Each structure stands twice: as structure tokens, then as C-alpha cells.
Amino acid sequence: MKRVVFSVAVAAILAAAASAASAQTLNTIKTRGSLNCGANGTLAGFGLPDSQGRWTGLDVDLCKAIAAAIFNDPSKVKFVPLTAKDRFTALQSGEVDVLARNTTWTSSRDTSLGLNFTAVNYYDGQGFLVRKSLKVNSALELNDAAVCVQQGTTTELNLADYFRANKMKLKTVTFATADEAIKAYDASRCDAYTTDVSGLAGERLRLANSDDHIVLPEVISKEPLGTVVRHGDDQWFDIVKWTHYAMVNAEELGITKANVDDQGKSDNPDVKRLLGTEGKHGEALGLPNDWAVRIVKHVGNYGEVFERNVGQGSPLKIPRGLNALWNKGGLQYAPPVR
């Protein structure tokens, strides 16, 4: 009889676990005292821990900004390094609260995985890295080439599509991680390595002789990289989305890490609403009213974060391009705080 009671108890626990899944993410994070952020872990400029275990990168800074908005402390983040293959499962199962891992926003990922994309924090596209000695000037000359690629990415599908559309033959060699794929390319297993252009810039620097390799001019796909949350918690969805928009709005309004305190005295109504001296826009999100001040003070505005991690202040030296503000010829555009 004891056995039966025990079994029924197990069944009851299983059933209870089902209903707890959609609880308030923000409250869980506050109780836990830290944000669990799914990050890349091997991609320079986006998510990479240094030798002391300090994480840096564009995606990493977004998680730090969320932690700053909630806790007023950007260090209250636990970064979980995820492979491309495992990232969605980790988010679905609740292992991480938010996925900020250079993840391309596609319709099937948005609709069939039980996930929601919040906002695009980097507009990217897929490119090819080849050896200069091949004397190839265009991706259209890659007929019959062997290409190393990482598994579980849109890259893998775009590659096949591009070669099929241009009636070229292809030999794909697929690896579980970008690390293994780039190593195999470095060992001449493949003629080309393909991933997002931003990734190519970072990976190129890790090769034995980076000057022997060039990135081909073709960009063969649209890769809007965004942050992802689970379905079912709209408040949390809003917080993650507006953290990015706060950083973009701050850049547009000229609010920087250095001048954010002075800007608090500004008379500009846009600035006042963003920094919480007018209105209750932070409270509407479930955050303190000075949420944007915390983000900019601890992490910086979007432009600062971009230049520090992937732009001129970093070894990657990627130009703003599509990621410039909308009024400077780019695509980064944030709805107004009002």
C-alpha cells in the first residue's frame, strides 16, 4: 500500500509541475536574485567569457541591461553557454529566462517553438570566408566547393538554398559547434566557412594566419538577430523588448553612460519620460521608474554597446551599416516612450 501512496504522490507532483510552468518570470528572477541568460560562449563580439570568466559582447550586454533594470546591478546575471542546437530546448524547458545568442528571427521559430522574438538587436546577413590563395572573388564562383558549417542554424539552410538557386554543386561538412567547424576549415577540410558576416569577422581573427583569408562580398540572406523569450508571459516579453528599445532611444536622444545623471535635469519631455522623471512608464512594465537610467548608467546606450563590442572600440571593427539609427541610414528604430 505504501508503494501505491508513493506513486500517487509522484503523479500529483508531475501534474503540479505542469501548471507552474507559466508563472511570472519577473517574480521568479527577483526571488532567485539573478537572471539566467542563454548566451553564445564562443563568439567574439556577441558572447565570450575571458580568462577570468568575465562575459563580454553585444548579446551579453543586453542581459546585463535587463539585470540592471531589475536589480540596479548588471552583475546579477548567470550566463549559460548554449550551442546553436540546444538553445531553444534550454529556453523552452525554463533553464534560461531569456535567450540572447545571436539567434535569427524566422517565422517557423516564432510560431512553432512556443517562443517569442522580442526585438532585433543586430541586423546581420550570411557570408563566406575563403582563403586568398583560392583566388575567388565572388560566392558565385564557389561551385563544387566544400563548405564547413555549424549545425542547427539558419546558415545551414541558407547555404543549401543559395547553391540550389544558383545551380551550383555543394559539399557540406556539418559540425555541432562553430569551434569545430572553424577548426576543420583551418585544417583545409573545407574551401569555405560560412556563418553570419559578424561571426566571420570574429572567427577570422582566431585563424592561424588571419591575413590569408578574406570575407567574400556577397551577403546571401537576411539574419535579423534577436532576443527570445517563452510564450505565455507578456510582462516579461515587454521587459526584454523595452530594455533594447530603451538603449536605442537613449542613443537617439544623446543620453550616454557619462551624461545620464546630467540628462536627468533635462527639460526635453522625451528625455524626461525615458528617464522616469515624468510619467510612470517604468512602473507599467513592473520595474522602478528609473529603469532606463539604470540601464544606461551601468551598460550604456545602444551605440556605446555596439562600438565597445563589435565596432571601432573592438578588434572586430565592424561598421554600423544596417545597425545605425534609422535617422542615420540604418534600421535601428525604437517606438517612443509615451
Next chain:
Amino acid sequence: MSTLGSGAVPTTRPKPPLLYNPKVRGIAYQVVLCAVIALLAWAAVDNAADNLARAKIASGFGFWDTTAGFDISQTLIAYTTTSSYGRAFWVGLLNTLLVAGLGIVFATILGFIIGIARLSKNWLVAKLAGGYVEIIRNLPLLLQLLFWYNAVLKALPGIRESIAIPGGGFLNNRGLFLPEPVFLPASRAAVIALAVGIVVAIGYRIWAKRRQMRTGQLAPVGWVALGLVIVLPLGVLALSGFPVQFNYPESGRFNIRGGMEVLPEFMALLFGLVVYTAAFIAEVVRAGISAVPRGQTEAAYSLGLRPGLTLRLVVVPQAMRVIVPPLTNQYLNLTKNSTLAVAIGYPDLVQIFAGTVLNQTGQAVEVIAITMAVYLVISLVTSGLMNLYNRRIAIVER
């Protein structure tokens, strides 16, 4: 004398009430346990389905016929990027079976050689075999696979410095490229000759065995079988004017096209699995041979058998009874270890199906369930076959 019939003890005891009947109680407990397990299983399935529906995660097996859209480097059956996920599943399964099947054959051969070598009277041979076993089986397989893969990639020359193999083949770090024989319709006679040769060779062996039992005369079975299986079809082929064409590999701008291609990932995985599993099989073989009593060998010697014949006719048949059950375990291990292919880019079932397909469709529950079922079936079939073989070689009680 008269007391015999007295004190009439009743021959049957009264039946205990049903509640205290141990047999009834036992059955009742088992029924309850089964019901609870069924309930738990149902609750788990229902809970998963409920959660998937709540999180709006797609479920069901509708993805099977959807276009896969990704490329696979090694396909034993026709596959293009427009094939379905179901087709990709079969490609992955065949790749797994290929590496596991070849791995089992080569690991068995290498394992037997090393296991016997470890018992050799030659000090150097025995120590070398012992060193091999101790080094290989004490290093993690994943490290060994990465080592062999990098060894293959680094040691072999680049595509432009390919090593030309006499007869039109190439070897480089993109793989081994060999001419592929294309059999024209006229070569059908040779295929029939091969089939006839195999049947006749088997019949001859049975006849020779019977004659040996009857008269003690030995027949040259090996030479006759070689003649029937190899020389006869080749002769027919020559008579019909060699109706075989070769599809030679040719270098293109980047890669070598045409011919048969053996991927470096496949070579590294097969080599790693064979080397690793052979170390365990060697120990199984050594244990089996050591389990045969010394007296058996001495008896064989005293009958005038030479050491080679003693090993083949007396020791190994008895050792097999000890060897086969643990050998089955090693075969299962090799098959399951082949899933480490994912680390070195070999497209096996786990890499293609539980990797890319899972990620593209997002249907983890279905994909993982199918993958686990496949490995379960492969393992059960393997151990079923080995059990059949074990029954054949087991001691026949007379």
C-alpha cells in the same frame, strides 16, 4: 496394529480465506503495480502533451514529409536538399548502420588478434598487446576520436597536393577517392557465376566435413572455395570481355568529383571505434581462452596436434562459450558509441535527426522518442542474433 487407522488426521487442510491466500495476494499486488505504472505513464504523456499545447509548441509527426532543406555530406541513398525529413532520417540510419556494421567486423578481427597475442609466449608480443589494451581502454573515446580526426586532417595533404593512388585514386584531407566500378548489363553472367560458386563451395564444405568424419581424410576446402568464389566469376567476366566500366574521380576547380568517396570523418570515426572496442574485445578473448583448462591443451598436444591446430580446434571453440555473452555487450557499446560521430562531423542518425532535424522542427519529444526507439531496436536485434549464435555454440548436453 489396531492404532493404524485411529487418530484420523484430515488429509486436506481447510482453505484459508481469499484475503490470506498468498497466491491471490501476489497476483493482486502485481495487478495494482501494473495499474500504477500504467497510470504514471499515462500521466507523463498527458502532462507532456498538455504542456506542449499550453506553450503552443508544435507536436505530432506531420514534419516527417516536410522538405528538409539542408545538405548531408554522406548519403547511401538518393538525397537532395529538397528531400523530406523522413528521407533524412533514413540517410542517417543507414550511415549509423554502415559505421556500426563495419566497426563490429573490424573490431572483432583486431580484438581476437590482440587478445591471442596477449597470451603469446613471445615476451615482446605479449607486452605490446598488453600495452595497447591498457593505453586504449583507459582513455576516453571522445578524446580518441578528436585525436584521430585531427591526425587524419593534419597528416594528409591538401586537395592540390593529393597523393595519387595507382589505378586512378586520390588520397587527401578531403577523403579517399577511388574509381567506382559500374557493372554493365553483360556482367550479369559473372554475378550468376558468383552465386553458383558460393552455393557449390558451401555444399563442398558440408560434403568434405562428412567425409572427414567417416574416413578421416582431409579435403583442401579453402583452396576449392577460393577457386569457386573468386576465380570462377573472374573467369566468366574475362570470357564475356570485362563488361565493367570505371567511373574515375577527377579533380575539379575545388574538389574531386566522381568515383567512390570515403570521407575523412568516416575514416576517423571507424578507426577510432575499431581501435577502442578492439581493446575491450581483446580482454574478453583473453579471459575466454584463459578459462579453458590447461589440460585441454595438453590433451591436444598429446594427441599430436600442433599449437595452431590446438588453438583452432580445441581451445577457441570452448573459449567461445565464455566469450560470446560479453562480446555482445561490446557490439552494443560500439553501436551506441557511434553517436559520438556528432563531435567530428560524421552525419550519423544522431547528428542528422536528433541534431539538425530536431533543431529545425523544434519537436524534441517526437524526435528524441524516435531516435531512442531506433537505438533500442538496433540493440535488441544485435543481442538477439548473438543469443542465437550463443545457443548454437553452447555445450550440447548428451
